[in-house]
Amino acid sequence: MPHTFKIPLLRASVWSQAGPVSLSPFLDQAAGAPDVAFLDPLIRRRLSPLGRGMLHCAHRAVGNLGPMPSVFCSRHGEASRTLPVLDDLAQGLQPSPAQFTMNVHNATAGIWSIARRDPSPSLSLAAGPETFAWGLVEAHAIHTAGPDVPVLLVHGDAPLPPLLATFDVVPQPLHALALLIGLPARHHLVLTWAPEARTPGVQGLREGPRATDFEAPGGPWSSADGAWIWRVD
Amino acid sequence: MQDITTTEIKHFIIRTLDLEDIQPEEIEDEQPLFKDGLGLDSIDAFELGLALKKAYRLNLDSEDVSSFAHHFRTPASLAAFVSSHRQVTI
Incomplete structure (x- = not known):
């Protein structure tokens, strides 16, 4: 039996290097240098280019609203910072303190929290190719538990550095997206998950809804856990 | 070796720490680099120290670690410190 998540949205902002692919009036869209x-x-x-893109979108989605919980999700996070740190260590050199500090997965969330002086709970996740989907579910769950306060979901990803790129079978361009989940909703993101549509024997690669699809919702996306479909009402 | 100028040190600080929108001439020679001065923090101190050590191959064997805060106080004090401890010119 399909499960449907009806997620109330107040605002949505996307940023990519390439620029908008749709002209949806609902989406705040930007390209080129992120405005931070x-x-x-x-x-x-x-901030890295990825962090700048993510906080550009976060700021566009939140505006001047007050403190709120947040979920930051990225499949690879700051891998472009982690590699030089590992490189230095492998050569017996001291790694750059700034690179080390900012390579952790919650670095961008930390900058956001400090800049806004917002002590609200914040979660940073990675879940492989389904990172955006599970970030969405997590943010929706937080909002359902406390619907009086909006919840910010921020997603971003960038191509892996060349040395690691062969490990990524679903490479994504540099992009970011922020959704402000809250009431009263201006739109609803309707996400339907059909576990019975699972393909028997699916191994390895999982495909869920991706942030880069947000500008053109649809599906179904097949995954080891079933099939996903979404639309924005 | 020739002494390092405060201008050279200011360029080095800006380049190493990605200080956006700051020009060397906007930093005073005796302006504190940390806290209420230029606003640098402890991570910057480590980053700057490491970068200076690599770039100028600073010989710090005889240096008391507790004196670093004094040497890193201003562009002028840092330029004097690097000038007296460097082993290369860049």
Whole structure:
């Protein structure tokens, strides 16, 4: 039996290097250099291009609203920072403290929290090719448990560095997306999961809804856990 | 070896720490680098120290670690420190 998640949305913002692929009036869309002028220069200098894209979208989605819980999700996170750290260690050199500090998976969430002086709970996740889907479920669960306060979901990913790229069978471009889940909803993201549509014997690769699909919702996306379909009402 | 100028040190700081929107001439020679001065923090201190050590091959064998805070106080003090401990010119 299919399960349907009806997620109330207040705002949505997407950013990619390539630029918009749709002209949906619901989506705030941007390309080129992310706008992170709202951050103090001494804070924003530490952000990677991925972090800048993610916080551009987060800021566009949240605006001047007050404290709120957040879920940050990225499949590979700051892999481009992790590799030089490992490289230095392999050569017996001291790694860069700044690279080390900012290579952790919750680095961008930390910058967001510090910049906004927001002590609300924040979660940073990675779940392989289904990262965005499970970030969405997690953010929706948090909002369902406390519907009086909006919940921010931020997703972003970037291609892996060349040395690691062969491990990624579903490479994604540099992109970011933020959804503000809250009431009263302006739109609903209707996500349907049909576990009985699972393909028997599916091994390895899992495909779930991806943030890059958000501008053109549809499906079904086949996964080892079933099939997913979504639309925005 | 020739002494390192404060301008050279300011360029090095800006480049190493990705200080956006700051020009060397906007930093005073005696301006504190940390806290209420330029606003650098402890991670910057480590980053800067490591980068200077690599770039200028600083010989710090005889240096008391507790004196670093004094040497890293301003561009002028840092330039003097690097000038007296470096083993290469970059």
